[in-house]
């Protein structure tokens with residue numbers, strides 16, 4: 491196993507776990523001639539049954555984990571999202587909420603609490619998460635925060651049929667496995683992972699046809715350039731489109747439009763790893779112990795959704811979305827109830843909405859089917875024209 495000096499040394503039981511996953515990845519590599527694609531490596535590192543980062547039993551999200559997300563920073567984030575959901579449910583007259591990748595379950599709890607206050611509870615709050623460990627944690631969080639609403643919450647194993655309502659996902663897209671390409675002297679190569687001398691290494695091979703065509707379409711004017719592509723988007727949106735009969739999908743994540751994503755200056759790509767609140771760029775170490783993410787290409791998201799028959803109904807920054815869904819009014823309400831929390835709440839709002847923090851880096855995209863009403867979160871500052 492390879493260690494990185496700047497990272498804390500994982501405890502012994504974590505190293506045993508990591509070694510088991512290394513063996514499984516190595517076994518798969520040994521059955522190939524050219525190694526496995528980086529996408530497959532990332533898929534195994536994050537989701538290999540029983541061992542992958544998201545499916546094994548370690549605490550990942552929150553202050554004691556590896557990274558922190560907006561719903562963990564402040565309930566105000568989920569309350570704003572709840573306001574947008576309430577608006578949509580009201581227009582639909584009847585409907586459910588489906589949360590994809592619910593993490594610790596705190597966003598579900600805070601959304602349900604706020605919808606209860608607004609007297610706009612959905613028929614059901616469905617959760618679809620591929621992590622059995624996180625499902626257990628979600629159950630505990632929801633039991634603790636909204637025990638009176640537990641009968642509304644249903645965990646699904648697959649997307650429902652004929653869904654009517656709102657589908658939400660915070661930081662789900664960035665956790666999807668990506669391909670890495672390397673543009674080198676006019677050649678498009680794809681990054682494979684091989685095992686050599688006791689470590690994982692990259693090996694570049696000529697890109698497959700799909701990757702080649704995609705990369706050529708970006709017209710990147712440089713001779714040495716590495717970046718990523720999420721090749722699962724089309725399939726994912728086809729399944730979502732198949733499931734959604736009427737309503738809105740709201741996806742929040744960090745990322746860029748395609749023009750910004752594949753900008754000549756971003757020549758090292760966007761791949762990042764999180765291990766105990768330390769960020770670095772080597773995904774080949776500590777498989778199963780660290781998170782691996784890539785920023786989201788929102789133009790590709792919009793195109794994949796549109797190709798699957800879903801409309802692109804809004805695109806804005808997290809800061810603008812939160813402003814339009816009433817962040818300020820919620821803050822004032824909180825201050826009246828809990829004046830002693832003024833400093834803490836102000837800090838939370840800064841993190842969520844300042845441009846240099848999450849405000850601009852995180853975006854919200856709204857996608858819809860058979861739904862044409864205005865969405866409050868995008869009623870000003872809609873940037874669809876940039877996609």
Ligand SMILES: C[S@@+](CC[C@H](N)C(=O)[O-])C[C@H]1O[C@@H](n2cnc3c(N)ncnc32)[C@H](O)[C@@H]1O
Nearest residue numbers: 544559591592593618619620621660661662665
């Ligand atoms: C970075 S975490 C974000 C968790 C949570 N939404 C939050 O904001 O704290 C990514 C989550 O997405 C889940 N996930 C990844 N791919 C998924 C997919 N295709 N369908 C459903 N959940 C997925 C993971 O298990 C995990 O719960």
